[in-house]
Amino acid sequence: MPELPEVHTTATGLQKVLPGLKIVDVWTDYNSSFYAGKDNIKDKKYFKKFRIQIIGKKVIGAGRRGKNVLIHLKDDFTILVHMKMTGHILYGTYRRVKSRKSIKSIKWDPVEPETLKDPFNRFIHFVITFSNGKCLALSDMRKFAKITLLKTSTIDESLDTKHLGPEPLEKNFTFEVFKKQLNKKPSGKIKTVLMDQSLVSGIGNIYSDEILWKTGIHPLKCVKNISNSNLKKIYETVKIILRKGIDFGGDSMSDYRNIHGEKGNFQHKHQAYRKTGEKCSKKNCEGIIVRIKVGGRSAHFCSTHQKI
DNA sequence: TGCAGTGTTGCTTC
DNA sequence: CGAAGCAACACTGC
Numbered sequence A: 001m002p003e004l005p006e007v008h009t010t011a012t013g014l015q016k017v018l019p020g021l022k023i024v025d026v027w028t029d030y031n032s033s034f035y036a037g038k039d040n041i042k043d044k045k046y047f048k049k050f051r052i053q054i055i056g057k058k059v060i061g062a063g064r065r066g067k068n069v070l071i072h073l074k075d076d077f078t079i080l081v082h083m084k085m086t087g088h089i090l091y092g093t094y095r096r097v098k099s100r101k102s103i104k105s106i107k108w109d110p111v112e113p114e115t116l117k118d119p120f121n122r123f124i125h126f127v128i129t130f131s132n133g134k135c136l137a138l139s140d141m142r143k144f145a146k147i148t149l150l151k152t153s154t155i156d157e158s159l160d161t162k163h164l165g166p167e168p169l170e171k172n173f174t175f176e177v178f179k180k181q182l183n184k185k186p187s188g189k190i191k192t193v194l195m196d197q198s199l200v201s202g203i204g205n206i207y208s209d210e211i212l213w214k215t216g217i218h219p220l221k222c223v224k225n226i227s228n229s230n231l232k233k234i235y236e237t238v239k240i241i242l243r244k245g246i247d248f249g250g251d252s253m254s255d256y257r258n259i260h261g262e263k264g265n266f267q268h269k270h271q272a273y274r275k276t277g278e279k280c281s282k283k284n285c286e287g288i289i290v291r292i293k294v295g296g297r298s299a300h301f302c303s304t305h306q307k308i
Numbered sequence B: 001t002g003c004a005g006t007g008t009t010g011c012t013t014c
Numbered sequence C: 001c002g003a004a005g006c007a008a009c010a011c012t013g014c
Helices: A004-017 A044-054 A119-123 A152-157 A175-182 A190-195 A205-215 A228-247
Strands: A023-028 A059-065 A068-073 A077-082 A087-098 A106-112 A124-130 A135-140 A146-151 A289-294 A297-302
Touching: A004 A059, A004 A068, A004 A087, A004 A228, A023 A044, A044 A077, A044 A146, A068 A152, A077 A087, A077 A152, A087 A124, A106 A119, A106 A124, A119 A124, A119 A135, A146 A152, A175 A228, A190 A205, A190 A228, A190 A297, A205 A228, A205 A297
Parallel strands: none
Antiparallel strands: A023 A124, A059 A068, A068 A077, A077 A146, A087 A106, A087 A135, A124 A135, A289 A297
8 A cells, every 4th residue: 555645544543533532452473483583573572562552542643644544552662564565444333253264363354344345354463442442453465554653752873764765745855865865976877866755755666657657757767867957847846746636535546545445546547657548638649558577676657758 | 176366565585 | 995796585477
């Protein structure tokens, strides 16, 4: 799912429902077979401590840093959730049932709202139950998500967030800041640089394709070869496209859902991403959208109006 | 049927 | 040093 607009939509939704609720239970079935480390809940010991530390705590609020969802608790605790490729957070009433296949296996069935009834429910791997009987559930098909517990007062020094670049929708994200960040990688390809979380946080594959289509810049163009006026154009377009993603409730081309299980609509607004072979929709442009690999990711762009 | 591809990131290798 | 490859997992589409 999750680029800035999707994470933003999730965080905004959580902020409306979570404040004041008390955590009464926490459950997960992420195992520790891979990639566990000792720094997230996939490690059994970490989860045990995590559980003890958050049970009984009240939620103060929810927010976002880059592509991370932040859930702030009383007593200076913050739960950080990075949803990676396929994670999305849901909020509603769930029934805990034992799967017929295995006695050990637990499933979470949504009771309400109706919009939570979705095939992705079978990928719920993390659940927090609140004092009002409602649950926060993380559906995560590929199990790449990362959940950690931080001290709220030292979030900016945490390994998960300290490398993150400026927030593109904040007031202090000026053109000068943007230019300074990009110039740290003068020979970087613009698409790769836009997606580099240490330079600007929140942009991923979908939105970088859309930003470059709108600015008419080729994804392989090197930062140092982009004129000041085109950099300015990219800077403005980053803000416009991300804001548009938020306005449309995020992108549900794949499995993203808002916390009530509803799809966003930005996927209907794509001009480049996954439009391979289609005619470019820019006015008076006769180009075709093509796909190439850039930095190991697929980039979609118009071979006619996006100049290198 | 089988394999390339998928929104992310960070570690390893060259 | 940077760039590229790959792994973590499960599913879709060609």
